[in-house]
Amino acid sequence: MKTAAERIISAIFIAPQLCVVALMTLTVSPSARAANVDAFGQELSIPRNSAAGNILARHYFTPMQICGESKCTTNYLATYPNGGGSGGGSNPLITTNVSGISTRLLINGRAYGSQQFSVEISRPIEVQLLSDGRANLGGSLAGEHLHPFYFGLATKESPAEAFRISLRGIITPIDGTCSVPSQTVKLPKTLIYHLAQVGSTAGTQSFQININNCPRGYNRIGYTLDPVGGVIANSPGVLPLAGGSTASGIKIRVENTQGAPATMDTSITVDGYRKAVGGSFAIPMQASYIRTDTVATPGTVKGAMTVSLDYR
Incomplete structure (x- = not known):
């Protein structure tokens, strides 16, 4: 025995295999806070036919970038569809300036719409691009207004000045994807x-x-x-x-x-x-x-x- x-x-x-379409764009955090920043800002080639809800791209901003500290506490978040449109309301998902592409902002892994709230930001916030089921026609993410901000985030550490996020980059649709058995x-x-x-x-x-x-x-x-x-x-x-x-x-x-x-x-x-x-x-x-x-x-x-x- x-x-x-x-x-x-x-x-x-x-x-x-998990056939998720997700572009990871990592951000190196600077030593000081920046009030107006761009997410992505590059040529993005993404699959033309992607199921609604698939994450296409990710971009991160550290607490140090947001408020100049290792941790921040939110005051409010404002969202602006199409980079300057009327307020996005409570729905976390808002449209971008490119047909077929929507965006949302995640704090500690959770997506939020426009609201006043208090949440400690203990890790980088994430801006995502997602397929929304419309035809992906490609084009520029830059907003349709003079100040094309998609998100404005205020913190208790910097209550007087919002951390404003624009989306930049040219989206080019590509036919086809790889496969992973x-x-x-x-x-x-x-x-x-x-x-x-x-x-x-x-x-x-x-x-x-x-x-x-x-x-x-x-x-x-x-x-x-x-x-x-x-x-x-x-x-x-x-x-x-x-x-x-x-x-x-x-x-x-x-x-x-x-x-x-x-x-x-x-x-x-x-x-x-x-x-x-x-x-x-x-x-x-x-x-x-x-x-x-x-x-x-x-x-x-x-x-x-x-x-x-x-x-x-």
Whole structure:
């Protein structure tokens, strides 16, 4: 009869495709607050036919940019459809100057419409562009008025002057997207004593993410790995246990080929993609068991992540 330390753990790791169109544009925060800022401000090549509600682009502003502090507290938010139109009301989603494209502003991951409210901004605010179901005709995001602001955000730290956000950039519709086939990765059965302490790994299995049939015309294509169940704080690359898991104290960590934890929730450029050529690409990865708790029991370990594509 085997002891507990000799019992076997096994795992199934699933990487389904999530065909989300989401452009990630990261912002480097300056050292001082700016009252009038632009989001995006570049050429944006996005799929012509995207389902309503798909996120097309993301842009971030840090609390330091908004109020000159590491944290801010809101006073009010005003939204202006089409970059200067009449107030957007309580609906967080407002139209832009480009047919088929709407926008919204998120604070701590939640979208807000025009209102007075008090919320502490503890992380960068996010401005999104979304497909709204109308025909994407392309064109300039710049608003239709002399002062084309889409959002005005006032804070208790700077009550007299709103942080005003304009949208800039030329949208070019592109026909077609890449595809990412779903797959199941099975890790080998492993004895639990190979995971002797918290942080130790075992049972490594190689796999690859295939990004196929990318059309020509995009300036950049990226992919984002999102754990099903959410990112686990202070546990880079680790997937939450999925339904059907019977083991405890052990999870699955997704890694690069050097064994470093994979970057989650951040767009990563698909190396090798060229605007004039397009093509298919394979991204080598690996997955391992990882001991996450001082007490662990053998059994089945399951985890999953989605792979979303972004274009610009």
